[in-house]
Amino acid sequence: MDLLNQTIADIQSLKIQGAQGVAEAGLKAWKAAKDKKNAAKLLLNARPTEPMLKNILVLLNKGVSTGKILKKLKEDIGKYLE
Secondary structure, three states: OOHHHHHHHHHHOOOOOOHHHHHHHHHHHHHHOOOHHHHHHHHHHHOOOOHHHHHHHHHHHOOOOHHHHHHHHHHHHHHHHO
16 A cells, blocks of 8 residues: 555544644655645545644645645644643
């Protein structure tokens, strides 16, 4: 099973949980996918109520780099841990 399909299965089965966990896994799966548009659609359908994943996919569609998004996620989470 490829990374995209495995990630979707893990999100649906709740093996991957939490907004950040789902968002990071979705980002990595999207990045590895050949068909980005289809990957985004499949990932959104994996857990339609997950807003962080949806927001990340919107940013990717606008051309924001995966590195910038991951860096921002880690910075934001770090603020809550201080």
